[in-house]
Amino acid sequence: MSKKCGTVSIIGRPNVGKSTLLNHLVGYKLSAIANKPQTTRTNIRGIVTELDKKDDSGYQLIFTDTPGIHLNSKNLLNRTLNSEAVAAVEDVDAIIMIVEALKWTDEDDFVLSRLKHTKKPVILLLNKVDRIQEKDRLFPYLEKVGAKREFTDIIPVSASKGINTDIVIESLLKIVPESDFIYPEDHITDKSVRFICGELIREQLVLNLHEELPYTTAVEIEVFEETDKLVTIEVVIWTDRKNQKGIIIGKKGETLKRIGQSARRSLEEFLMKKVMLKQWVKVEENWQNNPRHLNELGIISNREL
Numbered sequence: 001m002s003k004k005c006g007t008v009s010i011i012g013r014p015n016v017g018k019s020t021l022l023n024h025l026v027g028y029k030l031s032a033i034a035n036k037p038q039t040t041r042t043n044i045r046g047i048v049t050e051l052d053k054k055d056d057s058g059y060q061l062i063f064t065d066t067p068g069i070h071l072n073s074k075n076l077l078n079r080t081l082n083s084e085a086v087a088a089v090e091d092v093d094a095i096i097m098i099v100e101a102l103k104w105t106d107e108d109d110f111v112l113s114r115l116k117h118t119k120k121p122v123i124l125l126l127n128k129v130d131r132i133q134e135k136d137r138l139f140p141y142l143e144k145v146g147a148k149r150e151f152t153d154i155i156p157v158s159a160s161k162g163i164n165t166d167i168v169i170e171s172l173l174k175i176v177p178e179s180d181f182i183y184p185e186d187h188i189t190d191k192s193v194r195f196i197c198g199e200l201i202r203e204q205l206v207l208n209l210h211e212e213l214p215y216t217t218a219v220e221i222e223v224f225e226e227t228d229k230l231v232t233i234e235v236v237i238w239t240d241r242k243n244q245k246g247i248i249i250g251k252k253g254e255t256l257k258r259i260g261q262s263a264r265r266s267l268e269e270f271l272m273k274k275v276m277l278k279q280w281v282k283v284e285e286n287w288q289n290n291p292r293h294l295n296e297l298g299i300i301s302n303r304e305l
């Protein structure tokens with residue numbers, strides 16, 4: 001019987017729910033989620049495979065979660081986030097653009113302008129519909145956004161509650177070609193376990209730190225050792241300035257302790273093993289503008305240096 005397989009990029013301005021959708025579709029927490037813009041810093045693939053072994057039929061959809069496309073790129077890190085996301089629009093079978101239902105901002109227009117020249121099918125998702133009480137308000141909004149460009153489908157969804165995500169899959173299956181699977185059926189991402197663990201730790205930094213700190217910190221895993229029962233992870237938290245180091249550590253080390261405890265819980269859930277986590281905070285001034293450092297953190301690739 002026939003198999004389908006295709007690639008799909010998920011794009012949109014920051015904070016609309018791209019990573020939430022990816023995690024929901026894959027069924028694992030692969031990508032960091034936070035109610036702050038620019039949480040995602042690199043393209044992350046999440047693979048959804050449905051295979052009926054009886055007649056060898058099914059599908060594999062390879063989604064790419066991307067950093068939020070934003071205006072006002074201040075530093076090299078910001079600019080790299082935008083170019084990562086825009087690059088993800090090339091060489092895919094379909095594009096999912098996400099906006100927040102009933103909200104349309106200048107940044108959404110900016111995202112749309114990045115899609116001006118693409119001939120790929122674009123599906124528009126109006127996310128966070130669970131927040132909308134009067135669903136009638138969606139109809140005029142649907143009409144208004146539908147006039148902005150040609151979309152293959154416009155689907156109101158809730159990525160966090162899983163509302164209408166099955167319709168998104170149906171819509172994609174009409175687009176992707178018949179083809180063998182690209183990844184083995186049990187693969188869920190192109191990233192290493194070590195990378196995902198780094199993201200889970202960084203998620204706790206973004207959630208527990210305030211003001212500019214989520215944007216001026218990065219995580220580098222220095223030791224990742226796995227035995228039958230235990231995973232030992234040693235991590236450096238990079239920050240921009242000396243005074244930020246003090247804030248991350250907190251009074252009597254309390255902030256860092258809280259971050260470590262939450263990170264350990266989410267790492268243990270992901271790895272299904274006990275985790276020993278050791279954290280160090282180090283200062284590297286202006287790392288967001290340092291290509292070498294961005295490369296070491298896996299945010300910028302060698303070819304871009």
Ligand SMILES: Nc1nc2c(ncn2[C@@H]2O[C@H](COP(=O)(O)OP(=O)(O)OP(=O)(O)O)[C@@H](O)[C@H]2O)c(=O)[nH]1
Binds near residue numbers: 014068069158
């Ligand atoms: N109520 C509601 N909240 C949602 C939904 N989807 C995402 N969120 C919330 O929106 C915030 C942003 O979600 P993310 O998935 O991190 O957004 P993102 O688009 O990946 O953001 P960046 O990586 O910064 O570009 C989080 O607080 C999510 O919990 C939804 O369907 N309903």
Ligand SMILES: [Mg+2]
Binds near residue numbers: 019020
């Ligand atoms: Mg994200």
